[in-house]
Amino acid sequence: MTELADRPTPDFPMKRTCPFDPPPGYQELRDQPTASRVTLPTGKQSWVLTKHTEVRSMLADTRFSSDRRLPGFPLLTETSKKFMEADPGLIGMDPPDHGPARRAVVGEFTVKRMQALQPRIQEIVDTFIDEMLAGPNPADLVEALALPVPSLVICELLGVPYADHEFFQSRSAKLLNTADGIEPREKAADELEAYLTDLIMAKEPSPSEEDLLGRQIIKQREEGTYDRKALVSLAFLLLLAGHETTANMISLGTIAFLRNPEQLAAVKADPGKTLPAVEELLRYFTIAELAGSRVATEDIEIGGVLIRAGEGVIGLAHAANRDPNAFADPDSLDIDRGARHHVAFGYGPHQCLGQNLARMELQIVFDTLFRRVPTLRVEAEFDELSFKDSTIIFGVRELPVAW
Amino acid sequence: MVKDMRINADRDVCVGAGQCVLTDDAIFDQDDAEGTVVVLSEHVDGEALEHARTAVDICPSGALSLSDD
Numbered sequence A: 001m002t003e004l005a006d007r008p009t010p011d012f013p014m015k016r017t018c019p020f021d022p023p024p025g026y027q028e029l030r031d032q033p034t035a036s037r038v039t040l041p042t043g044k045q046s047w048v049l050t051k052h053t054e055v056r057s058m059l060a061d062t063r064f065s066s067d068r069r070l071p072g073f074p075l076l077t078e079t080s081k082k083f084m085e086a087d088p089g090l091i092g093m094d095p096p097d098h099g100p101a102r103r104a105v106v107g108e109f110t111v112k113r114m115q116a117l118q119p120r121i122q123e124i125v126d127t128f129i130d131e132m133l134a135g136p137n138p139a140d141l142v143e144a145l146a147l148p149v150p151s152l153v154i155c156e157l158l159g160v161p162y163a164d165h166e167f168f169q170s171r172s173a174k175l176l177n178t179a180d181g182i183e184p185r186e187k188a189a190d191e192l193e194a195y196l197t198d199l200i201m202a203k204e205p206s207p208s209e210e211d212l213l214g215r216q217i218i219k220q221r222e223e224g225t226y227d228r229k230a231l232v233s234l235a236f237l238l239l240l241a242g243h244e245t246t247a248n249m250i251s252l253g254t255i256a257f258l259r260n261p262e263q264l265a266a267v268k269a270d271p272g273k274t275l276p277a278v279e280e281l282l283r284y285f286t287i288a289e290l291a292g293s294r295v296a297t298e299d300i301e302i303g304g305v306l307i308r309a310g311e312g313v314i315g316l317a318h319a320a321n322r323d324p325n326a327f328a329d330p331d332s333l334d335i336d337r338g339a340r341h342h343v344a345f346g347y348g349p350h351q352c353l354g355q356n357l358a359r360m361e362l363q364i365v366f367d368t369l370f371r372r373v374p375t376l377r378v379e380a381e382f383d384e385l386s387f388k389d390s391t392i393i394f395g396v397r398e399l400p401v402a403w
Numbered sequence B: 001m002v003k004d005m006r007i008n009a010d011r012d013v014c015v016g017a018g019q020c021v022l023t024d025d026a027i028f029d030q031d032d033a034e035g036t037v038v039v040l041s042e043h044v045d046g047e048a049l050e051h052a053r054t055a056v057d058i059c060p061s062g063a064l065s066l067s068d069d
């Protein structure tokens, strides 16, 4: 144990040594008696919280703001003035704006609504698997299945033409990649925004009840609150969050199942185990942990320290999801552990809006893929795989598979 | 017999995550328009009470609680 003032402020983000585990530095941080400070690439400092109970209480406490335009927000890269002036959208809102904005759309993502999508998602998954099996063997699972399934699903839900998927997939990938600095990211964001603005303007003359964007236009007009810019920002968030995340979980989950054949066999023998297995995979990989970044708007005591108004804090979900006080033997993958209290979808009022869509997609993909392609195997050594370690969402770039 | 408990749901706090419905859709539902929680079975005991406790723990917004009345 070291006194806080004497403790080093390690550089953040930290590097993983094994793609399947959080950086080893997380455990050191979690073993400290109190929350620690880290140094961000911008040279600024931020607090980090690593214990499950602390990450949960921080994310549930709206005195920690999600507004990334506030000066102390723990951004990982310098951002331009333009980025800072942009509408932060749902994910960057605080009370009192966040609740009503979320309520205006969360009815589209209820458990029941997602269950109603089940047959269509099944059809989509079957079609892409048919195409993969009819094509060359080996194939890249990312291209063949992991990206197209969630992309097509979110396109149909929103009412975005899937024919444009190459355009928005490549822009999304650029936007989430922090390795090349701010300019390519900003350009990608501009292009996506322009694309969605045109799309929404084209819907305005006769919006359809058949897609989410059409329904939002109709409903907001009835309420007299229609705001095109806000809808563009919502569409942007849903499109981006709706395919990259699930895509990465499909690839990573496939690798994990293939490396744990007994657990895969257990799931194949009992479809009731797929959903618990999906929860465990979400916990194990925690692909979107930087989503838990906030800035304190008051002096708040948490994690044994006093966080001052204006200071940044990152709730390290991947550390929380490997906290031995919340999950026994946390570094092993165990589909039977009962992992539902994980924070891979965040916690508190911003907890993932699309979580029940993601669960449905992941369940259907894993059930169908391993049933229909029982001989599936990864056609590469584990250490040859190229993992996305300088992106905001963790994943694998390519996944060569054969059957 | 063990006393049952009452489920309290604060729909102003609920953020529509649906974790309660995933836990037990015989006890919880979500409103179609706003996605917020609807309690289908207000008094619970036995296994249903266990499910309600899980939902209270997992609910991300703190909208759910149990009381003795």
Ligand code: HEM
Residues within 6 Å of the ligand: A066, A090, A091, A092, A102, A154, A237, A238, A241, A242, A243, A245, A246, A249, A287, A288, A289, A291, A292, A343, A344, A345, A346, A347, A349, A350, A351, A352, A353, A354, A355, A357, A358
């Ligand atoms: C496995 C897949 C996914 C993971 C791991 C994931 C993760 C997350 C996390 C950690 C947050 C919390 C952000 C915060 O605390 O500020 C979040 C929020 C959000 N997610 Fe997801 N997500 C996934 C899939 C999806 C999908 C499929 C959609 C859309 C259809 C989606 C849409 C959103 C939206 C709109 C928010 C913002 C909610 C708010 O601020 O109220 N996500 N997600």
Ligand code: SF4
Residues within 6 Å of the ligand: B009, B013, B014, B015, B016, B017, B018, B019, B020, B021, B030, B035, B036, B037, B058, B059, B060, B061, B062, B063, B064
């Ligand atoms: S789990 Fe909590 S926040 Fe989510 S729908 Fe149920 S009551 Fe609302």
